[in-house]
Amino acid sequence: MPTWIDVAATHELMPGDKKILVHQDRAIAVFNLDGQYYAIEDSCSHHALPLSEGKISGDVITCPFHGAQFCLKTGKALCAPARTDLLTFKTRVEANRVQIAID
Numbered sequence: 001m002p003t004w005i006d007v008a009a010t011h012e013l014m015p016g017d018k019k020i021l022v023h024q025d026r027a028i029a030v031f032n033l034d035g036q037y038y039a040i041e042d043s044c045s046h047h048a049l050p051l052s053e054g055k056i057s058g059d060v061i062t063c064p065f066h067g068a069q070f071c072l073k074t075g076k077a078l079c080a081p082a083r084t085d086l087l088t089f090k091t092r093v094e095a096n097r098v099q100i101a102i103d
């Protein structure tokens with residue numbers, strides 16, 4: 001059974017917005033892509049640098065450091081120099097609060 005962690009009110013995370021939180025020393029980035037929420041580790045699998053400042057196109061984020069790309073929906077590493085996928089986290093909305101599941 002996952003633990004649901006509160007991220008933000010829905011009005012604080014509008015389409016195109018993101019929020020970064022730290023849970024148990026792990027940075028997690030939560031994105032609103034066209035009204036759907038996605039959460040992914042905020043640590044590029046290439047050199048463990050923050051990914052969340054990267055440019056987003058559709059559901060793909062490009063790492064601002066060396067250009068690796070990841071799918072925000074699945075965490076899949078899409079190109080070099082990253083070779084390892086990132087963790088993703090389930091999301092939900094409860095009482096107008098965006099939440100993510102931590103196993």
Ligand code: FES
Nearest residue numbers: 044046063066068
């Ligand atoms: S740290 Fe992201 S591609 Fe190098």
